[in-house]
Amino acid sequence: KAGVTQTPRYLIKTRGQQVTLSCSPISGHRSVSWYQQTPGQGLQFLFEYFSETQRNKGNFPGRFSGRQFSNSRSEMNVSTLELGDSALYLCASSLEAPSSYNEQFFGPGTRLTVL
Amino acid sequence: TQLLEQSPQFLSIQEGENLTVYCNSSSVFSSLQWYRQEPGEGPVLLVTVVTGGEVKKLKRLTFQFGDARKDSSLHITAAQPGDTGLYLCAGERDSSYKLIFGSGTRLLVRP
Numbered sequence A: 001k002a003g004v005t006q007t008p009r010y011l012i013k014t015r016g017q018q019v020t021l022s023c024s025p026i027s028g029h030r031s032v033s034w035y036q037q038t039p040g041q042g043l044q045f046l047f048e049y050f051s052e053t054q055r056n057k058g059n060f061p062g063r064f065s066g067r068q069f070s071n072s073r074s075e076m077n078v079s080t081l082e083l084g085d086s087a088l089y090l091c092a093s094s095l096e097a098p099s100s101y102n103e104q105f106f107g108p109g110t111r112l113t114v115l
Numbered sequence B: 001t002q003l004l005e006q007s008p009q010f011l012s013i014q015e016g017e018n019l020t021v022y023c024n025s026s027s028v029f030s031s032l033q034w035y036r037q038e039p040g041e042g043p044v045l046l047v048t049v050v051t052g053g054e055v056k057k058l059k060r061l062t063f064q065f066g067d068a069r070k071d072s073s074l075h076i077t078a079a080q081p082g083d084t085g086l087y088l089c090a091g092e093r094d095s096s097y098k099l100i101f102g103s104g105t106r107l108l109v110r111p
Helices: none
Strands: A005-007 A010-013 A019-024 A031-038 A042-050 A053-057 A064-068 A074-078 A087-094 A110-114 B005-007 B010-014 B019-024 B031-037 B044-049 B055-058 B061-065 B071-076 B085-092 B099-101 B105-110
Touching (some): A005 A087, A010 A019, A019 A087, A031 A074, A042 A074, A042 B085, A053 A064, B005 B085, B010 B019, B019 B105, B031 B071, B044 B055, B044 B061, B071 B085
Parallel strands (some): A010 A110, B010 B105
Antiparallel strands (some): A005 A019, A019 A074, A031 A042, A031 A087, A064 A074, A087 A110, B005 B019, B019 B071, B031 B044, B055 B061, B061 B071, B085 B099
16 A cells, blocks of 8 residues: 655745645545644644645645645645745645544655755 | 643663653643654654553553643663654644644664
């Protein structure tokens, strides 16, 4: 069974640009969560999608957005990039909502560098 | 301010030593999870604890959930170089559809 895949693995952008990251969950998983990981702030929750609906959102500005398609694949978009957006962006999938009863499986992440 | 504080932040020990990592909060969580993350990979779930006072063992790793469900600890006996990695605790608050992660403990086990 294939794991969570994220593309691209590495990305370099300049300030002001926008970026789209993609995540393919494990087959059969309907919940996809996105996290931002930085050395200073650690792993922070961005948003969670289930059946194409955003069910929860973290404390990030509106420049961060996402969507989920009918096949459960998800994309996240960051507009007007800032230097502080440089981070590892992780996607995780689970059968239902991520909880103690539904294990969350993480992808390898997309390393975004903003110059 | 992190809702879940982990200590220590960094730990460098010799192979064979024992260690304990702590995950503390002033908030109550319905469950706590521990993950290990290696370079270039996403976190991998090690264990989930859901009951206050619960203790779970995974080979040389022992996990405990505090009685009040506000804290947790991870104890590793006779650490091996393969235990090297970033250890993260993550808490779930009732039906919130999200996990809150701790600040992480970076462990290096020297051969």
